[in-house]
Amino acid sequence: MVRQFFILSAGILLFPFVFLLYILIGRKKKLWIFGSWRGQKYSDNSKALFEYVLQNEKDIKAVWITKNKTVYHELKSKQFPVVMNHSPKAVYYMLRAGFSTGSLSATTDTFGSKWFLAYKITCLYLTHGMPSKYAGYDEPKLAHKKKLITEKKSIGLKLYFSVFPQKNPRNLYSVSTSDFFVPFLESALLIPSNRIFVTGTPRLDTLFSTKKNDYITDIRKKFPTAKIIIYMPTFRASFDGGPSFKPFGQFGFNAEKFIRILEKHDYVFLNKGHFWDGRLSEREFSERFINVIDNPLLDVYDLIKDTDILMTDYSSIYFDFLPLLKPVILTPFDFDSYTQNYRGQYYDYRQELPSIKAFNWNEVCDILEKKSYFPLTEAQTLKYHKYIDGNSSARLTEEIRKILSI
Structure with missing residues (x-):
């Protein structure tokens, strides 16, 4: 709790600096950052999309951000673009990137505790999987927070989201394998259904x-x-x-x-x-x-x-x-x-x-x-998968390009 308070306080104090940088230099729409499992793994949907972009989208600069040295050295050995989360280069990418994505979180997997640097970045939450059990804001421990967000009555929360818009789930994008899951994902993530792309999830291309x-x-x-x-x-x-x-x-x-x-x-x-x-x-x-x-x-x-x-x-x-x-x-x-x-x-x-x-x-x-x-x-x-092929990453990348207008 003390650590969370310290991080929030640091974010508020540094926000004017981040805002000024955003005004002065803006974000590069063709610089995309990726991460997975709170920066600790190289796996899941974000890995699949990252490798697809590296191989097929030559005008996009894709960078993996990690906290794990094993991951860092493995990607370095493959000559993949990777930086450690705490490095100055990672901070630079966090401030300049136009797009961020992860498998457990759209920002935590990439920014970690430096999420306050994500001002005005476009974020897509790839999810860890399609739900059968209650997830996200539908979990009982988050019921109060869900009520605050959906009822829009909290002045404090409105102010918080205005300063840190990337923390507002309504501003995120996500992905589904079929129309069947969209209402459950909308309920769990609070991401509007028109921001949930039914493209299939990137990791399924591996199959x-x-x-x-x-x-x-x-x-x-x-x-x-x-x-x-x-x-x-x-x-x-x-x-x-x-x-x-x-x-x-x-x-x-x-x-x-x-x-x-x-x-x-x-x-x-x-x-x-x-x-x-x-x-x-x-x-x-x-x-x-x-x-x-x-x-x-x-x-x-x-x-x-x-x-x-x-x-x-x-x-x-x-x-x-x-x-x-x-x-x-x-x-x-x-x-x-x-x-x-x-x-x-x-x-x-x-x-x-x-x-x-x-x-x-x-x-x-x-x-x-x-x-x-x-x-x-x-x-x-087909009820659970609109597409049974290996082209989910390609379809999703096309949607990302649309929302970024590139």
Whole structure:
């Protein structure tokens, strides 16, 4: 709280200087800055859009801003334009850029604590995924703030947004994979529906790449006929400092039975915890049970495109996987407690999502034994994806050019 007060105070004190610079030098519409996961990772939608712009939009100067030295050195080795968030060069780009985007925030991923330098920049929030669970301003802890913004009665908030317009969600842009999600995104983000572009999300372009993932290729060399399952549940209390989700210590998990099924029916199980939870299991129960360790450079979309089956619960990865037209096993093991204690749902999860569901590990085992999983049809998938191709970044870049008038 003290740190937030200090940053806000510094922003207010420095704002006249930032405003003067804006008046004197303005912003360059063809200078775009990118970041991801609060400056700590090189991944997600912003990574995909950044690389697309570098390769295809030669008149645009794209720069990645990071707080992570591993990311910095990796991008430097590839000769990608990258700067550390605290450097003078980063501050220069923050003051001059005409466009900023990120995957967890339109400004935090790039500006970090220096968000007050973002005066009059055009910001697009790429989002981390399409919602099924309540997100953003629909979370109970933000209900009061949502009311203040939507009712427009707070003089203090009006003054704050007039000084820092980039903090007003009404001034942002965002992206969706289909019209189905637009009202939920508008509710969660408070971004007007006419500012939400139905272009598809950039990271989904990776799904249509013919390049094979080295990690999966190595697994297939060892298990050439196996079906590879990737398990990616969402976080629970860990986001707010609570305990990590531990699915293998409950819900009827029997390691001996599970491994026996993997071996008998030729599966390999990749266990990938959410970023906030880290590793879901400290054990690898057999060579067919593999923990995928998170790191700042891990691109899960490059990983999932070469797997055969997805297992998840309430994660947006469900929708991202659908264009592959491969099977999904939904695992809402704790549905009642999750919806009551963590996140409500925008729609009836159990009725809306047509994939097969398992409510405990015994049911998972039964599905794997009987091979009763199935992919959605293309017609079903089109409800959640207006486009099933690899051109989302191109469509979105065209929209960005329109709003910037370049």
